[in-house]
Amino acid sequence: MNSTVDNWNNYYKYILVALAVTGLMTPGHGQENNLSRTGTASSSTAIAGYEADRVADGKENTLWKSGDDDRNPWVIVRLPGATEIVRIGVRSVDAGRVVTDFSLQFMHNGKWHDVRKISGNTEKDLKVDLDKPVLSDRIRFIASAAGPIALAELELFGQAYVDSSAMVVKKILVNQSGYNLNHIKRFSAPDLSGQVGFQILELPDGREVYQGEIQNGVGDFSDFDPESEKEYVIEARGHRSFPFRIGPNWLERVTYRNMVDFMAGARHYLGTTDQIRPLSWAWRDGDFFNWAQQSLVSLYLSNPAAFDRMERTLQYVPNEDFPEDYRRKWGALEPYAPDAPDIVKLIHWDADVKISQELDHEMQKAELAYFLYAWPYLKQWLPRQNFDRVYAYLKEKWSKNDVEEHSTTKYDLSPGHDLLALKTKLGTTKGELPPGHSVIPNLMMYEVAKSQGEDDAEKYFQAAYDQLDWMIKNLDWEDPITTKGQRMSEHITMRAFAYFFHEYPGRAPDRIRDKVEKWARVAISRSDNFWDFRKYSPEDWTPPSWNETGNVLGFPAAVFSAMGILENGPLCKRLEVLAWAHLENAFGRNPTGRHFSYRGTKEIEGVDLGWYSTHKGGIGLLEKVRFVFDGSPKSFHYPNHPEVGNLGWTEGWVQFNTAFNLSMAYLANYNSNISLNREGDELTIALKAPLNFDYGKEELLELELKNKSGGKLKVVLREASPYSDTLVGKVKVHGKKLVADDGELQFSEGDTVTVSYGLGFMKNEAELRLD
Template sequence: MKIYLLKKISFLFLVSNLALNPNSWSQQKNNLALTGTATASSSQSGFEPSKATDGMFGLESSWKNKAESEETWLMLKLPGATEITELFIHMTEGSSVVSDFKIQTILNGSWRNVKEISSNTSHRVVVGFEPPILTDRIRLWMGKNESVSIAELEAYGQQYVDSTAMEVRKILVNQSGYNLDRPKRFSAPSLADQSPFEVIKAKDRKVLYSGFIEKGKGDFSDFNPNSQEEYIIVSGHEESFPFRIGPYWLERVTYRNIVDFMIGARHYIGSTNLIRPLSFEWRDGDFFNWALQSLVALYLANPGAFERMEKTVSYVHNSTFPHEYKGLWGALEPFHEDAPDLIKLIHWDVDVKISQCLEHEMQKAELAHFLYAWPYLEKWLPQQNFDRVYEYARKKWEKTTVSANSTSQYDLSPEHNLLTLKTQMGTTKGEMPPGYSVIPNLMMYEVTKKRGEQDAEKYFEAAYHQMEWMIQNLDWKDPIVTKGQRISEHITMRAFAYFYSQFLERAPKGLKEKVTEWAKIAISRSDNYWDFRKYSDDEDWVPPSWNETGNVLGFPAAVFSAMSIVEDKELNQKLEILAWSHFDNAFGKNPVGRHFSHRGPEEIEGVDLGWYNAHKGGYGLLEEVRFVFDGSPKSFHYPNHPEVGNLGWTEGWVQFNTAFNTSMAYSANHYTYLTLSVNSKNKLEIRLEAPLNFDPTLTESIPILVHNEHGQKISVTLLEEFPYSRVFVANLNITKSGITSNKENIKWEKGGSLTVSYGLGYFKKSVAIIRQD
């Protein structure tokens, strides 16, 4: 994604060599450095970086580096966004003068030079900024192999306050609503501990539930009304926005929006037909958008919900476009028109990959998801689709080089053979998360093994060695391995979950223990007003300077993946709170009290306040697409600084939405359950709990197949148990030799078995029963 500056800012720097009493400089001024935290590239014992910001100027209160360090820098992190007008640098008297150094601030995760100073001869330097530098961290970079001693680093200016920032409610909730029988929490960081709160009905102010605020948080998880009413949290004179509660409220307000966003964000044929840079299948999608696997996961996790959805997509022939569009798509034969929109989007993604011969390792790795899911897609797609993709993937999988048309400036891959061990770590851009080759290789193993390929085992071996390396080498305490991967963090934990669920008997030693360690660290970084997993153990809440929207949205997928492995019940309860707290964060339970989508109030049922603004233009041209996640709170806003207002970069990105897609898929899988039993009325009862009941005013249904051991099957329609139920039920008549449903029957004799399932592939939930009489 192209990164732009919010404003074009020019700096006027004044560098003076002064021989004044340093203490006189700060008279009548507020040295902001005294409120900040200093860190450095290295330090000598007794001369730590904190001594450069303690307000004392003597030799004993100086920071000294280790001269043998590869680089030397001193960084000041302030409590929040600050307009810095002056920086005073006091080098220790008697020490060597640093003649050349740079002053840097951080932008989009990278340090940028704002001034380079050379040929300095003084121990005291002052730098003025007009207009001020707006940042929360600034550093001196002094190169390599230099002995440096700084007596004091002073910063002057003022805390940044957005004059247009609106007052934020003191009680912050998921503005749209909550799911029944799931964690339901709110944040009230400025209200006194042990303040009482009440859940009231918005219509008549009737009190329905009460509790106490503890450490800035309230919990009403056991409030589970069967109603379409709106509710409000009240504490004293403070009130939240209204919200509702439903069996699958989050799914209700997002599923159609998810599909509509992906329809509009398609390259060439979405909401615009323009050819865009950094775009392949999706506008501004680059090679690491993870879109195909997110769409496949959504379908495998909850096929019924997407099959019943209104169909709005038709095939667009490449031949109807101008010459410059020739070959950009169309290598795959068209889908059947009766296919669900989600399947048509899957087809679109794969078609572009094959048509343009995209060879980047992450693009071709995505094809494994399509091949793996083929048994569930083939009823809507021509066989030619599978044959072309299978041939292409087999041919390109081990290719080490990549064609120029398949990559971008963000490509960090040393080479593109997906069977090699991947030890290169990506940046906070999110382009190379650990373990991105694991699931694709395991899928290719299953696909090729089923087709009788003699070399199928090589894919498993590559995945095994990659997982083994991850277990041995990933340090969960290092933020770059987790939240530092930003939009792509979910890739790593999902790799662990896939290996564990599909190949438990062949999994590397220590897999479960490694995931449990990840869970404990995530929880340890989440004890705050928002139940929000912080970037690191120190003061950083989010990846410095980044718009981390996709990490918040994708984190639940990582959490649900971990929960499928972790055995500690208490640990899993805490993880579940984290999964839902991050959904809630995106829906307004955050320091600025806003939904991540600028047009949220127009597009999402129940949302009251959207993100400050939407980016116009950019590579994605997403402003006209429905359900864009535009922005999220930055480091400046945490732990609770709403006064900062609309500060930091805002721009929707396909990668943000695909991260959310993936979380919704893993949530659906996590909360899908099946039972099969003979009830007291001698009926065969099927009970399915899955995200399918979205509207209490309609009697919703879902078809499901029942199989016997002979391969016979009948279709059974399950109905919601009652308007607000999470469960769908069917009761079948048992005869002497079988079962019947709608005049259909299959054999079920003594000792015989019946099987039902929901979900597909690696998300399949299945249960069987053996007849006893």
Template structure:
């Protein structure tokens, strides 16, 4: 069982192991808000929680409301002990009704009442429950009139929760020349702040809070010193500011998590349910596209990474593992870890003959990346995957071995129009078939398939439907898709990037509308995009993956839009959500329990980690274990370790995708000729250590298709710009002992990144 903030034993939480601050029981409904299934004019839901017993101050349901309910939402997590219900004199007596709390996104019964013959009912709960909302529910086709729904208990406080810093920052550090912000929710809203160098004690930057938020984006020191924010007597955790800092502390960790979470071959060889390539990965883990996006966005960073794994033959395992992998031939011995992981995901899918639409769609990314993988992988890999997708792409149904209880797909034919939205589980995000169909369009064209156009048409029709039908004001089209939300906006960005002249009408304006809704829901002192105007997070869900995956959606939108003010606001949100996962949140904690041991600079990790579970992530590095729940916001650190904690591969793949799209957004390349010198500049996330030289090699090609490798080096120790200068002499470009033939009028080309993540510079050579 995953992702609920109410830990239930027979739908109730016995609080014997947690110390609660006890206080006199009060009617907590008076502090809450009410909503209902229906109401009559003059008898709105709020009148049932106003403390008045006058029948005129009642909630009345519509007489035709067959399923009547009244829900009270409390300000925060509450220990509920007793509920009093008073029906108005005009109301029918209810022999049966239920009291419910939100559990895993659905309402579940706390207490069922049968045989009632009273209008004044007091229910003492046999065991207290923890919740921030409770619902009265009755099945009747008669008018209901409730004078008061009173809830008695006390605010929940976890006595084990540590004091939280008054100034919340990204505990690890910030990237040079990127937005750098912090929150101080309990301090004066407009207080002065200082950035203090911890090695010297000197104030190196001054600013002023705006609505409890400090911005020191203009402070870009060229140093490895630790810094802290100081407001009056309060001080933040220390942090660093470095070139590509987030990449420095995350890249190796991201790969290590995926290595450790592999099914069969990771940190355990246990065979698990809901698992194919990844333990507890289910059919909607998005691992393939996250790994492909990471690699294509910044290939040199992953190709230079130390290789730590190697191919493991299936026949080296016992019979129970037979056929679990091995349908794709092995890769070369020197294959980078990330490419091995891409191969692993595809190999397991093909070996198991998985037919779910999401699993087939994931395999399309393997085909897309093939031109950049084939230096390590045998041609058989591409041929087998392409043939399998040709055979199964339009298959409507799916065999039981390819799916799970979470499957909501009406059809597994990826050419079909997808109009159904998934739940907050994240299993069916809008637009999931767009990019895969465009990939298949290109793959089919390259193979001379006369029916290739059908894939493009399916992608076009799907995006056109989304433009015309998705309502961004409905949170189920955005944050309600949880860790899968990025799938939707990435579909818009991919279509616009690859087929700008063939995109459906209204694409850019639809993206702009999405951006405006995101910005409007983020006007708070965390720069945190809320679920809706009233809800901070999806009710009752562990939404860790949405925080981690939102930057991918934001950077995608930024790649489409032209309005600089909107793009700047989205950029702030992208970095604020990275910061949120690194401690700039109401709990003051990094999302990973072992963050202090595994992530440079992190001081305080998540409260706990989940032991066991389907994923068995106990020994895996870089697990995002938990995140603040709705009752932690806007600023209730005293709630502490309340709510479900469990890492999930889906959370990490969302982060992978965000890191890939972030790298791509900031990458650029230029080439110019100054007299007899060719100057190439690459801006990319490659300089992770200012004390070391980390050169990068790029392929420079001429109009005849000839090419040579050229080396670029950091422009300076703290720069993310790489530069190379090469002589043009006697009809050639010289790079060390190598040369490339050129003549006046020839076009030179240099690239970085691959596929839809590729950045290109071209230059016409002059005399």
């Protein structure tokens, strides 16, 4: 779900029971440890010889002293991993120098929160028993008055952060399912230091098929591209990885159907449960910032043939079939055609709920712009009433600044809901208010308004321009709250840059490329580690106190967006490594050695070890939904602490899956390419796109070749070979005619023909002049 403060009480109960069952905790303080001695310390200031680390050395005769001019003296003890702290000890230097007034704090959501405020203290050796355990990896002592002050020890009592249920993790950590042929393929071996040779063995006979070298805990075999359905393992110094496969579009093969099935199962009212849930509209526990509509539209536009050919599993369910409590929850939009692809039915569902319930939060209104923009590609399955109803609603509500109570939740930080207004407030690590969330929706409304002949269409463009211009001038990429601190919503920002850059190259604000390059350099500077993992900050691996699963899954969408702006060069090469590394991270290349999905072994081809646990219940009731991303390594698992085990919050959330949807959409778009070439009397169309999922079956695709006057010729493309990611079609030139299969297309001297794949802003197009 969302790792909010509301979850902590239940989490404490859960972990206490777990510790009691495993024998790690018994009543009283008999098994407590002073964990400070395993930690590190930092302070606001320190006098030479009295540094911060003296408060964590277990010695009463060594001191930390703040500087004479320190107006806000504090010291922090940070543990190797988060654990449950039940008591805090504050040892002053002597009875004559007791610190009387101070606060003890822990960090949550990037902010310090009081555990206890102490005033009038007279004890040299103070023990503070906490009302309930605090799950944290750091505690701060902060004086209530200016310094200087001195402290002998800051002791943290609780349980060691080792989880006895943690399994031995393999020394070689790979993408357990498999790797995409002809793309980056890396693995991590953090315990194998220095330069270590490795071999790839083909199963089942163990024949060596590749040799390479592990350098500083990372191995690369990107140039190993076997055309085979065999399984492989990596071996080094007697250690072996889990088996994996290598194939064209392997990641797409094992996720596309799963992505659609998750969204179908996570629907509110109609998914795996019909219960009415709080914080939910179209999607259970979706809140107002789930990005579902834009994720589904982007996914479909990026690779339409893959979704068009999927089996239809969803049917329209009338609202009238449900009790009175469900009335008007959906049904304002007329039903889709029965033969619509499942993904189109889900796009319709999201829009229908928003319109039926008249949701007017700025995020919900903005999502509907994607529906209108995609209309030309959806209308073959949807009644015209759908467009008219949504468009009329948005024209009325787009600039409405207030929000109806039924459309918002306690997590709403929006100062106003007028989507034409400049948005300068940034959200928290909750992910509810990412920079630039109004840019793409305004540009889409601009296109829709122009198509409808509106005189005021320019207002949408101007709002988007002003917003992006503000972002270029004001966003500080060094501040994590502008990037990874937005958690699963970070992709919104970089996608806004990319959309404006590509769709309006002559009208985009200046310095887009320079701003994106700076973003890339910051991301790369924080990714030099065993995992090619972009850290939250130079000090922290992940956002403090959060389940950041969606950020790992959504980061590739931001990376591929940036790469499309920066084009080629060293930055892009490294960025591409990071994008694939984060996808690999979700598939087991991480310190826990586990896939993010608890049921990954049953639901995802090739996965050997799923996440530790799944959350049962919760607002979303997602445990029965297919392809839930349940959890991910926390900051205390990094850089390589598998012994931490299943510590930290675990719960799936719709927002995590929609972030993955967007990464897969931008991956498809970035790696798709179409070309059109002539040799003599033959034209060749070559399309590279993620469409070959069954290596034993020839995949076909029909595209249209168009001339300037609007004439069309259907051309069938076939796989170049069983393991190819490219489909090829041939067109014969006979005089002034193009001939393919059973059709022909007339052309004139100097005429231009075009062919494309992908739709809207995800379209790839090729053009050829016929001389």
